[in-house]
Amino acid sequence: MRYTIILLAVLVSFSSCAQKKRPIKGETEFQRKINSEYKDATTSPLKDKDRKRFESLDFFKFDSTYVVEAQFKRTPNEKAFKMKTTTDRLPVYVKYGELSFNLKGNTYKLNIYQNQGLIEKEGYENYLFLPFLDETNGLESYGGGRYIDARIPEGNTMIIDFNKAYNPYCAYNDRYSCPIVPRENYLQTSIEAGVKAFKKH
Template sequence: MVSYGCKDGKKYHDQKTDTQEKTDTEALGADNPYDQAVLFQKKINEEFSNPKSSPLKKKDLESFNGLSFFPIDTTFSVVAKFQRTPNEQPFFMPTTTERMSQEVLFGVVSFEIHGKAFKLNVYQNLQLRETEEFKDYLFLPFSDLTNEEETYGGGRYLDLTIPKGDFIVINFNKAYNPYCAYDEKYSCPIVPKENTLDYAITVGVKDFKNSKS
């Protein structure tokens, strides 16, 4: 898993894990959203269990037995229309601290879930796009009707890769919490109001309070 915009002021902090996930995902099959979700859950629990990569506070790490997830539901893995926005100007995205994250609106995704149509903005970090490792990565932050109750109140994130064509697969089963959901010391991009979904995305990682209960 790639955790965006939180740890130690860096964006994608666990490069080796992400590379391995790509390899494992390819082995499972790119068209198998269920297996991809299983792999995602395995990888994120491994990351959180490892003291070297975990965002958890020491007291929470000592009692950590795994994150809480919604049941995997492949109807939340969608093929979205991807509209690029090449003329957008960079801007500073606010975070949970005084730090500002320099982003650019890279495109807009349009899709349906259970017959309802939605649109979300997708962003690219200016610093990351200059690196070979993460030049193709996109950032999709979103909030939905599960926030504050079943999921973290500040919304969740998805990591995407720039598609070759005009469509992109979005697997919401791989939605994860920003690191500030686990420790307020982290600096995490705040979900833009434009990326608020008037729908309950009942897949992905739940709020950490559900993992501790």
């Protein structure tokens, strides 16, 4: 009997610890990864009051329709330019290439960019930046558009997974300086994939 009581006490202590350390929410690896970053005080863009109450970002349901194979066209002779941001910071980018793809029976084009300062950092030598606007902005998604991280493709195609579209940090906290999506990257369709607008407390 005494051992049963001790065993029960141990089980209760284990379950209370497990309840405190709640599993990271998300139905895909991307969703769990970004939720984990936003919960962590060392990597989160959230304001302290929002982070303390944070459990999960709001996502569109994963939809394989929004995983598209795009034709990649390198544009090697582009001039570097200063991309506007939400502050007076002007990071230098170059248009690296063009992506053409079909989505729900229509053809679209996006420019993809390379940050000339970021490629100096180890691990970011082949990093590309894909910002876009679409018809969900200001409704289900953040008004300023969203971003997708990419890498230089080895061939002439690239997979664009709009389920991995995320908000600029400015959507959560105005102390950040975020690139403003160029108008030529406006998609005249609703991209119902990726991270939705953030509801601040």
